[in-house]
Amino acid sequence: MSVTQTWTHIQTVPTIARLDNISYVYPNSDHPALDQVTLEIAEGEFLLVVGHSGVGKSTLLRVMNGLVPHFQGGRFQGRVWVAGRNPVVLGPQRMGDVVGMVFQDPEAAFVMETVEDELAFAMENWAVPRPLMRKRVEEILDLLDISDLRHRPIHTLSGGEKQRVAIAAVMTLQPDILVLDEPTSQLDPQAAEEVLVALRHLNEDLGLTVILAEHRLERIAQYTDRVLYMAGDRGMLVGAPREVFERIPLVPPLIELARVLNWTPLPLTMKEGRRFARHMEFPHLPLPTHPVPGDPVLRVEDVWFAYEGQEALRGVSLTAHEGEFIALMGRNGSGKSTLFKIISGLLRPHRGTVSLALPSGRWQSVRSLEDALPHVGFVTQDPARMLFQESVLDELRFTRRNHGLPEDPQADMALLDWLGIAHLAHRDPRDLSGGERQRVAIAAVLVADPRVIVLDEPTRGLDYVQKMALARLLRDLTSSGRTVIMATHDVELVARAADRVILMAEGEVVVDGNTREVMTESLIFASQIAKLFRDPRLITVDDVVHALRESRGVSSYGGYA
């Protein structure tokens, strides 16, 4: 494994952790998860770890406190030194006071019922005297700004609150290093922001060393001291954010554009980017024409719904057309999932109607699951909830059987091939990566040939490259005449793929319009490029590249790709 080290200011700062040529192979595997990794981490550093899913980020982070190799076994080589201790010798239980570890899903990490008990759990294990415990709990509650949550049962907290409590629960042992494994991957953007702000505060004000694996680079890039890019078999790259972002595929659109246009120094924030963008003008560029939508296929009229008196939908109306790609956006709890359940017939509206256009041209109203099943395909948020068969092909067969369709292995293979997962046909869906599982779930829904495809937050846990692949795939679906409705928080995906954006809040439709217009007018629901130019003609990197090509011919972006 080739290791590219770029030394920055850290040479003058004492080192807090050192990994010396470590290799690790999981039990029952012959492929090394880590291969001769050498890394030094400076005291007080903010290190961002990026890389495709399944590349070993989690494994590397778990070496820091000895979970690897203690938890799973396997073969471990090399030397590790963290804050004067050897985690490989001591094991995770005795590293808690130097390394605080926060995991992806906070819900699965909680032991106690209330916030305060959870904070005390680690200290009780470490036999911290009670007066000291009291003092530290008070401090940590203030530090992470969660003192109003102290008596709350944990299951009543929001996602962002849960993750902040999870951070607080390891901070009570006053560790020197905080290690976080994709802590925002299960959160919506607002909640993720809460967590990242808290991390920045801990790093900048308290000098805590932070090691963070994260997919959302646009929010955190400017605060990190160094970025570690793990490229799997092709080695790793460590260095200052600008240097690493120059050279890796997983970057946010702003940086992608900056690289295409050779902006130097590479802008990490919108503010820096705007300095470059200000000089670009395209007075003669026409507004890209939107594809004319086909005939209406789905009509939602004045739909109301309430859960035990709590109104979830209040007079929602919308019409979806053939070949249209609609993005449904809005905060968690704004009614998106409820609307989906009503469209698919899982829930019955208390007022109003949902109707579907049949191929015959007749309209059928949706009152039950049976009415919607043949026409609406629903890809649920977590593909693991849907998949349970022993092979991918069996999953397709299962859906076929449910819909009373004849078996057709050839058509199944053709579908898998079209989705780019034909090589996985005989694999167990549980062994696949997040992006692959997502495709299997989509295949398991498409096999019944629905006219309307509904996806509930399909991009959770996917990296930039996987998201863009998903966007292309869904676009292809719409060009074959299907209608796609997708609930998502991901503005970049929306900018790239959706024709229309529907913004929901408190169970109502707040905005319903063309993606370009909505993105240009909104302050929050806008892609990076839209924020950069505030021009409905420019909302994606491709738009800008296209505009440049139109205005000056092919010249300045040759360096890309």
Add this chain to the structure above:
Amino acid sequence: MNDLFHPWAWFIWLVGVALPALLTRNPLYHSILIGALLLDMWVLRQHRFNGWGWGIILRLVGGIALAGVLLNALTVHYGTHVWAHLPSSWPLIGGPLTWEAVLFGGASALALFTLMLLFAVWNMSMPPSRWLRMLPAALFQVGIITSIAITFVPVTVRTVREIYDAQRLRGHRFQRLWDYVPLFAPLLVDSLERSISLAESMAARGFGANVDPTPDRTRVLYQVMVGMGLLGIWGGLFARMYWPHPPLAAWMSLGGGSVLVLGVLWAQGRRVRRTRYRRWYWRVRDTALVGGSVVLLTVTLFTYARSPRMWLYYPYPPYSVQPSFEWFIGLVLVLAALPALLAPPRSPATLSRGKAEHP
């Protein structure tokens, strides 16, 4: 923590109220207890302790009463006050229907409702997991495991719901037992993954690191001691079942065995280096609660020992349909309302904090 009473005071109150509730079916006494407990519940709710909603309680009363009265009235055909006749050819329910059977069913339902209400009130300010965390140090893991199980439940319920919906959306129908495979397979995988994450998070926070390793020789000694202790306990219990008046040796075996087992638990507990965050305060109202509960307990035990008839309610002949009522028992039962009477008045501070806690 805004606990109203010390756990031990709260526990003694529970025992004090549970004893009379278990001893009698007298509807007059139970009405007093139910009134007192509803008052407790109302006051605890004022102090922002979460518990059952009033709706649930109403439904519970309806359900229990209906089941108790109906079942007893239809199946027990004993008594002199007959109000209807069902054809005697009908199995089980055929025969005369008596007012005695209705009354007895109602009284049983009332007794059951008192007990449920008692535990509901008790749970309001003291969730079971917190009790478990007061276990001796050697058993602290039991407490934590239970606590985890409790937190696992709501998540699992939600997961089941999600998987159920996801499979139905694929056109799957849940009708026969076999149809539930698509529900359990993903649930199993999900629970396993969640368990691994939990175990990692617990290990990373030092769980299990605080037990001093027991030297091999001591461990063998402990194992022998626990073995002998259990043998002694079983032997004693067996002797008690076998002989109506067991010999002294049986009592000694029981006592000695218990001492051995408890001794090992205590010694092992000393090897666990753990501290407890929760601290309990003993206030004047705790002493008052214990005092009242002891009075209730003593009067109940004393009167019951002297004359069990005083507590008996059995409407079937030859006993009276009318429940007996001793004024001093009735008075003492009012002590079940002590938590409500002793609770401090709500200050504006509690109110506003309460709001912040449960928005």
